[in-house]
Amino acid sequence: MAKPSYTKADIKQIVQDEQVEFIRVTFTDVLGAIKNVEVPVSQLDKVLDNDLMFDGSSIEGFVRINESDMYLYPDLSTFMIFPWATDEHGGKVARLIADVYSKDRTPFKGDPRIALKDAVARAEAEGFTAFNVGTEPEFFLFKLDEKGEPTMELNDHGNYFDLAPLDRGENVRREIVLTLEKMGFEVEAAHHEVAAGQHEVDFKYSDAVDMADKIQTFKLVVKTIARKNGYYATFMPKPVSGINGSGMHTNMSLFDKDGNVFDGHDADKNLGLSDTAMHFLGGVLKHAPALTALANPTVNSYKRLTPGFEAPVYVAWSASNRSPMVRVPASRGLATRLELRSVDPTTNPYTVLAAILSAGLDGIDNKLEPSAAVDKNIYLMDENERKKAGIVNLPDTLLAALDELSNDDVVIDAIGTHITDKFIEAKRIEYTSYRQFVSQWELDNYFMNY
Secondary structure (H helix, E strand, C coil), rough: CCCCCCCHHHHHHHHHCCCCCEEECCCCCCCCCCCEEEHHHHHHHHHHHCEEEEEECCCCCCCCHHEEEEEEEEEEEEEECCCCCCCCCCCCEEEEEEEEEEECEEEECCHHHHHHHHHHHCCCHHHCCCCEEEEEEEEEEEEEECCEEEEEECHHHHCCCCCCCCCCCCHHHHHHHHHHHHCCEEECCCCCCCCCCCEEEEECCCCCEHHHHHHHHHHHHHHHHHCCCCEECCCCCCCCCCCCCEEEEEECCCCEEECCCEEECCCCCHEECCCHHHHHHHHHHHHHHHHHHHHHHCCCCCHCCCCCCCCEECCCEECCCCCHHHHHHCCCHHHHHHCCCCCCCCCHHHHHHHHHHHHHHHHCCCCCCCCCCCCCCCCHCCHEEEECCCCEEEEEEEHHHHHHHCCCCHHEEEEHHHHHHHHHHHHHHHHHHHHHHCHHHHHHCCCCCC
């Protein structure tokens, strides 16, 4: 499904024909939270003429109070009408995703979407026509109480690919899929995941910027439809101890004018991967520790990245098993791709994709060779076996990942020093707050023993 191409006149006509009452102009802050400015349709011309201003000093990681005036430049191709009634009168609301510009009308260095567009532009300067991405976001559904507040009671006790009655989220997923399709998504699959109450919806790959936009829209749709059906949807990586957490496996490939440059056209060499793909992989593996801070940006992320729950904890790759961080799916030709399995859905999709692309380009530019593929289950290997195979651990805490990020110039350059500094500052504060909290686990294990 091709990305729509709208002019200002097109949008004005659609707004009039569909009797849209409000325009919601959205953008994403440094930490990945979706923000918006909603205006009545009477202000549509101001929006389309890039004259809509907002207070940037109120947004996480943006600017100081004396630099607060900022502009929103909407991307017209992101225009869509929400397919659900959004107020008590049933009035229609349309959405535009915007880039953030500074008061002097220059692109704002703290806008994650602009950082991704810059990374894609660097790839294009090297002769690549597209960085295609497909994601597999997972989420949990919890029941709401009589007051409409989330509980910790999961919506079902189903398992991987289960059907009703075990999978009580089946109808919710169907409504999510139908809503996404009305909004222009091409959904490829939707199913129950391994853990109780856990679900996944996969939509077709697209270019990196469009995919990041879709991820943000997807989160909004899932939460909206879940609440409409009496559930609370969370993308928290590990909301329940002892069961699988939620990831967002990220499939990627580079294209040039001749097609998919990851396809090696030779099944007997490098598993059918091209030298370019191998070098890209080498770059991702080299920068994996720093990428982890962006791919797994919460304290809770590292509760998912533990052995025994199908989430990767080691820097390694393979085509034949799912324990390494990077897997090479079997498809070749146009579908040749790498699958990064460590990413979770709390990530900021714009910054993580910018960083992954830049890490891969560093591998291509410097002809970095990946370590040998690991075809054994890494979880069953002892420390000496892993050491001989050149396998190192991913950071096991947010603090350790932040330290890696602060020392990786390639990843810092990918997202810019403004975003890096603000991100690290906010996340160190978050980690300090976490350290000051006494958990139930500590009380259970220490209170009566000391």
